[in-house]
Amino acid sequence: MSTDTATLPVGRYAYDEVDRTFLSQRVAQFREQVGRRVAGDLTEDEFKPLRLMNGLYLQLHAYMLRVAVPYGMMGSDQMRELAHIARTYDRDYGHFTTRQNIQFNWIRLEDTPDILERLAGVNMHAIQTSGNCIRNVTCDEFAGAAADELLDPRIHAEILRQWSTLHPEFSFLPRKFKIAISGSPYDRVAARFHDIGLVAHPGPDGRPVFDVFVGGGLGRTPIIGVKLRDNLPEEDLLAYLEAVVRVYNAYGRRDNMYKARIKILVQALGVEQFREKVDAEFAQMNRADYRLDPAIVEGIRARFGIPALDAPADAAQTLEADRKADARFDRWVRTNTHAHRHEGFISAVVSIKPDGGIPGDVTADQMDLIAALADEFSFGEIRVTHMQNVVLGHVRKDRLRDLWLRLDGAGLGTPNIGLVGDIIACPGLDYCALANARSIPIAQKLSARFANPELQENIGTLRINISGCINACGHHHAGHIGILGVDKRGEEFFQLTLGGSAQNDVAIGQIIGPALPEDETVDAIARLIDTYLVLRNEGEAFIDTYRRLGAASFKDAVYAPA
Amino acid sequence: MPLLENGHVTEDRWAQAIAGEALPAGAVIVPLDRLEEGLARPKDAPLGVTIGPDVDVAVLRPALPRLALVAVSFPTFRDGRAFTQARALREHLSFTGEIRATGTPLPDQYEFLLRCGVTTVQTDRAEDVAVWQQAHEIISIAYQPSVLHERAQGLGLRRFLGK
Numbered sequence: 001m002s003t004d005t006a007t008l009p010v011g012r013y014a015y016d017e018v019d020r021t022f023l024s025q026r027v028a029q030f031r032e033q034v035g036r037r038v039a040g041d042l043t044e045d046e047f048k049p050l051r052l053m054n055g056l057y058l059q060l061h062a063y064m065l066r067v068a069v070p071y072g073m074m075g076s077d078q079m080r081e082l083a084h085i086a087r088t089y090d091r092d093y094g095h096f097t098t099r100q101n102i103q104f105n106w107i108r109l110e111d112t113p114d115i116l117e118r119l120a121g122v123n124m125h126a127i128q129t130s131g132n133c134i135r136n137v138t139c140d141e142f143a144g145a146a147a148d149e150l151l152d153p154r155i156h157a158e159i160l161r162q163w164s165t166l167h168p169e170f171s172f173l174p175r176k177f178k179i180a181i182s183g184s185p186y187d188r189v190a191a192r193f194h195d196i197g198l199v200a201h202p203g204p205d206g207r208p209v210f211d212v213f214v215g216g217g218l219g220r221t222p223i224i225g226v227k228l229r230d231n232l233p234e235e236d237l238l239a240y241l242e243a244v245v246r247v248y249n250a251y252g253r254r255d256n257m258y259k260a261r262i263k264i265l266v267q268a269l270g271v272e273q274f275r276e277k278v279d280a281e282f283a284q285m286n287r288a289d290y291r292l293d294p295a296i297v298e299g300i301r302a303r304f305g306i307p308a309l310d311a312p313a314d315a316a317q318t319l320e321a322d323r324k325a326d327a328r329f330d331r332w333v334r335t336n337t338h339a340h341r342h343e344g345f346i347s348a349v350v351s352i353k354p355d356g357g358i359p360g361d362v363t364a365d366q367m368d369l370i371a372a373l374a375d376e377f378s379f380g381e382i383r384v385t386h387m388q389n390v391v392l393g394h395v396r397k398d399r400l401r402d403l404w405l406r407l408d409g410a411g412l413g414t415p416n417i418g419l420v421g422d423i424i425a426c427p428g429l430d431y432c433a434l435a436n437a438r439s440i441p442i443a444q445k446l447s448a449r450f451a452n453p454e455l456q457e458n459i460g461t462l463r464i465n466i467s468g469c470i471n472a473c474g475h476h477h478a479g480h481i482g483i484l485g486v487d488k489r490g491e492e493f494f495q496l497t498l499g500g501s502a503q504n505d506v507a508i509g510q511i512i513g514p515a516l517p518e519d520e521t522v523d524a525i526a527r528l529i530d531t532y533l534v535l536r537n538e539g540e541a542f543i544d545t546y547r548r549l550g551a552a553s554f555k556d557a558v559y560a561p562a
Numbered sequence: 563m564p565l566l567e568n569g570h571v572t573e574d575r576w577a578q579a580i581a582g583e584a585l586p587a588g589a590v591i592v593p594l595d596r597l598e599e600g601l602a603r604p605k606d607a608p609l610g611v612t613i614g615p616d617v618d619v620a621v622l623r624p625a626l627p628r629l630a631l632v633a634v635s636f637p638t639f640r641d642g643r644a645f646t647q648a649r650a651l652r653e654h655l656s657f658t659g660e661i662r663a664t665g666t667p668l669p670d671q672y673e674f675l676l677r678c679g680v681t682t683v684q685t686d687r688a689e690d691v692a693v694w695q696q697a698h699e700i701i702s703i704a705y706q707p708s709v710l711h712e713r714a715q716g717l718g719l720r721r722f723l724g725k
Contacts, residue, residue, distance in 0.1 A: 022702075289653075
């Protein structure tokens with residue numbers, strides 16, 4: 001490979017001329033499709049799956065364009081281009097999604113070919129961010145940085161991105177198909193809430209092996225994925241995934257879109273019969289044709305830039321001293337950082353959940369600032385998290401306070417990661433044609449109510465997820481406290497679920513009782529949290545108190561105000 | 563639209579079996595439930611079969627040596643099962659005859675059809691053939707193996723689509 005590795009983008013795959021040619025062809029193809037739609041040669045019914053495969057939705061008020069951020073990784077140059085698109089074609093902002101993508105909510109159909117061309121200019125696209133195909137592969141936001149990681153999953157995430165791109169057999173599946181991949185024993189990707197969840201770890205010969213989970217998902221029918229295969233060898237990764245998706249394509253239901261996901265098929269067949277079908281398919285495949293040769297993996301790995309992790313010997317001590325000198329900074333470090341594999345570095349989480357703000361919304365100016373800070377502090381590398389925040393993965397410990405001062409000065413220093421204020425919410429009825437209720441105002445009211453950082457830290461780890469309808473884009477079943485918007489005779493009501501989790505202790509939240517009117521919901525949650533504070537044992541998180549005592553202890557707080 | 567083969571219009575030499583009528587003498591495509599009747603004809607009479615998207619192509623295995631054509635169908639372009647059927651015919655059953663896509667696939671799916679092993683397209687759609695030809699030529703790079711065994715590009719999974 002002739003490319004100077006020093007110029008490769010850190011943390012993601014570097015496009016070359018072949019990849020750029022492909023992308024420009026894809027843009028030309030979409031321009032031609034839009035042309036045929038405008039000319040009336042394609043009906044809206046025919047055009048819809050074609051535009052969806054380029055990330056273009058028709059929402060309540062306008063088109064929405066969802067831009068792919070493969071495995072959540074992007075560079076500062078790409079973030080600046082997104083800021084430009086927000087300013088030029090949207091209303092000055094964008095929205096980070098739970099699939100680590102970014103979406104623009106006020107797009108005109110006729111502008112989209114130009115936007116896609118601009119994105120292609122920085123090696124970005126909107127391919128397969130929607131449609132009944134294999135979607136953007138998601139990944140651990142601390143990949144390649146986390147101290148607890150066994151191997152960097154991004155190389156295989158990139159391989160899966162490439163493999164699934166315009167896959168000839170799997171672009172018209174019964175329904176969408178989502179894959180997540182992790183290389184850490186600590187599940188930060190919700191592996192068991194995906195169509196396929198892959199957990200990678202080193203095998204006996206040093207090459208990666210994969211534990212394969214299948215048939216998990218949220219939506220109308222929340223189901224925890226089951227383990228289909230242990231220790232899948234790397235060289236069989238593509239063959240095995242082909243077999244799984246082929247069985248799904250052949251047998252998944254197509255008569256009812258709400259029963260069309262692979263989880264329904266796995267439930268209907270039972271995991272044993274599903275596994276038999278996959279094994280039968282796998283056994284008759286010509287595995288040589290699908291073999292993922294280690295040379296292919298290493299060729300792709302060589303296209304990833306590696307950060308030069310050089311820190312002064314006293315970097316960690318400097319951080320300790322900085323923390324002692326400034327209580328506000330110290331709090332932010334406690335809540336918004338993650339341990340790095342290098343002792344002189346740390347990963348910083350930029351909260352996109354300001355007090356009273358809209359979760360995941362980011363202005364063009366903030367995008368530019370994040371890009372500048374990424375250049376200055378983290379090798380130009382930016383990660384979008386499935387919690388709708390941003391991570392700067394490799395920050396020198398002795399420079400962390402400088403970074404925080406800049407973030408804090410711009411309103412991006414909210415110390416609430418993993419706490420009450422770190423709410424996941426779907427766009428809801430403010431944007432979405434499917435929603436029954438507005439998720440965003442509830443999120444804003446909760447966030448404002450619990451804005452006090454001492455209170456938040458005292459309450460401790462708490463995940464709140466809000467969905468505006470049963471399609472569950474806000475993953476309410478996976479929240480410690482889940483909030484689901486429902487329509488009752490034209491009025492917005494909210495149903496609470498308790499005890500969900502998408503992490504290693506995976507669980508589906510259970511409904512606590514009848515839905516509450518909009519104006520009582522925030523008070524009810526406040527009482528719920530007060531009750532927890534009274535009932536908890538020393539150091540016990542909300543989810544653990546709930547699991548110890550059960551729903552009954554909390555039900556009175558929700559329905560019988562003092 | 564006329565019959566398409568690799569982006570070009572070609573003559574259709576095949577007759578369709580007509581319900582309630584005896585099979586003609588020459589090349590004929592029969593529905594799956596008349597396959598036995600087709601096989602009962604002289605061994606040198608060209609025979610094809612058309613299958614619905616819910617059929618497991620393995621049922622064709624005993625008849626395959628006698629079949630020169632298998633027609634897979636798209637009741638709607640959104641139903642992608644025929645892609646898997648075509649691939650299974652090529653990969654698992656080593657079928658080397660004509661695989662014909664019927665029904666209403668979109669021209670935008672043409673490259674997918676070809677890469678899954680389909681050789682001809684006979685669609686009820688009215689587009690100009692040029693739209694299909696363009697759909698065949700617009701993308702020249704793919705990122706995964708296919709039954710066409712395209713030439714690998716050298717890096718990763720990439721290969722050049724032969725045009």
